[in-house]
Amino acid sequence: MDFNPRMSIARSSQNGSQRTKQPDKEDEFMNLPDREIAGCISDIGINFTVHDLQKPNPQQIQKVFEWFAELLMNTTRDVVAPAMKAAAEDLCGGDAERIFTSDTRDLMGFFVVLRKLLLECGISDFTFSDLYRPTHPRLVRIFSYIINFIRFRESQTAVIDAHFNAAERTKLRIDELYRANQAAEATLQQLERARKSVDASVREKEARNAELKQRLLDLKRGQERVAERLERTREEQARLRATLEDRTAAALAAKQDAAKLRPYTQQSPAALEAALSDLGARLAADRATVESFDRRARALQTSADTFAAVAADVTSCTRLLTDLSADLAKCEAEASEAARHRDALTDRTNSVRDIERQERLLTKQLGNVNARTEKLRRGADDKAEAARDRMDALKEVHRTLAEERGERGREMERRRVRIKQTEKKMADLKENIENEVHSAHD
Numbered sequence: 001m002d003f004n005p006r007m008s009i010a011r012s013s014q015n016g017s018q019r020t021k022q023p024d025k026e027d028e029f030m031n032l033p034d035r036e037i038a039g040c041i042s043d044i045g046i047n048f049t050v051h052d053l054q055k056p057n058p059q060q061i062q063k064v065f066e067w068f069a070e071l072l073m074n075t076t077r078d079v080v081a082p083a084m085k086a087a088a089e090d091l092c093g094g095d096a097e098r099i100f101t102s103d104t105r106d107l108m109g110f111f112v113v114l115r116k117l118l119l120e121c122g123i124s125d126f127t128f129s130d131l132y133r134p135t136h137p138r139l140v141r142i143f144s145y146i147i148n149f150i151r152f153r154e155s156q157t158a159v160i161d162a163h164f165n166a167a168e169r170t171k172l173r174i175d176e177l178y179r180a181n182q183a184a185e186a187t188l189q190q191l192e193r194a195r196k197s198v199d200a201s202v203r204e205k206e207a208r209n210a211e212l213k214q215r216l217l218d219l220k221r222g223q224e225r226v227a228e229r230l231e232r233t234r235e236e237q238a239r240l241r242a243t244l245e246d247r248t249a250a251a252l253a254a255k256q257d258a259a260k261l262r263p264y265t266q267q268s269p270a271a272l273e274a275a276l277s278d279l280g281a282r283l284a285a286d287r288a289t290v291e292s293f294d295r296r297a298r299a300l301q302t303s304a305d306t307f308a309a310v311a312a313d314v315t316s317c318t319r320l321l322t323d324l325s326a327d328l329a330k331c332e333a334e335a336s337e338a339a340r341h342r343d344a345l346t347d348r349t350n351s352v353r354d355i356e357r358q359e360r361l362l363t364k365q366l367g368n369v370n371a372r373t374e375k376l377r378r379g380a381d382d383k384a385e386a387a388r389d390r391m392d393a394l395k396e397v398h399r400t401l402a403e404e405r406g407e408r409g410r411e412m413e414r415r416r417v418r419i420k421q422t423e424k425k426m427a428d429l430k431e432n433i434e435n436e437v438h439s440a441h442d
Helices: 022-030 034-043 050-054 058-073 077-099 102-121 136-155 157-266 269-441
Strands: none
Touching (some): 034 136, 058 102, 058 136, 077 102, 102 136, 136 157, 157 269
């Protein structure tokens, strides 16, 4: 809670023409005794006496002001020195140290900070001369206001700490939510990048899957054609085998017939020659038939070997189809994994939205806390106004009592003078009487 006990705390409503000299008379009751001021300054760790206040030394006074600034604002000349040095270098470049000495530069920056502090304490006319050419009345007034401000702040430490801790907790919560939001955004971006890579991989796998499916269909059609050709070849082989068996059976029957006809060979040579030529012709025909059957058998063996190679190709195609089925199952698993990642990304997106909603809620709560703080500040201002009114009434009572006490003192002085005059007259009269008595005795 801010406290701003300005000099108008005991200011009466007078014309603006009297404002130049009136504050010195109005805030006299705010001024503390020199001994009390010296004691308070000594309490903060500086050896300070009444003589140092009455005859101020600028270096010592600057040190006291620096202690007050460090106590109330945690700021010293060493704190503002880097910023002032940087500003001087920006203005003057390399000649900054020659144009602005470090002491003067740091003192100017410290004066700005100290002026803000004294404005909060109620000193609105603080000048640079109060640092390098201080006077006793000005120091009494400034130190009195600072000490009164410190006492008031110590009396309100619990309220100030409560509001400060609440604000700090809110800031920490906001920072925590902001970091969580940043982490969630980073995770979201990472998931987006992962999703893009997974989508690219899925598209590649889908293209490969489509290509493999097309190749599988082509292989299935080729397998069907080869199976049809193999079936036709097997049918032709069975037909040729049946023909060979028929021809073999016919040859055996012919041999049996020849064996039956052999007794007739002993007949006439002409008949034998005719029979021989007939048998030779039949034998040549049978040999030609057997040779054709051998050729057909070799052709059938070649076809069987071809069919075996085709069957091996069909087996390899089947194995390839099995591998393709495994690849398809793996692609489907990857697709399900990508869907699961997509669901996780959706969940993370919802979590980020929840965090943003909580952040808006906390921002609203911070606004409510600020509103309550402002309300408490207005209440403190109202109490300060009431205290000023009470102080005006007390000042009026004090002035009346002072006037009555002065009047009574003057009356007592007049009575004391009259008593002394009466005692003197009594002494003179007693002396005259004694003289007359002595003269009468003489």
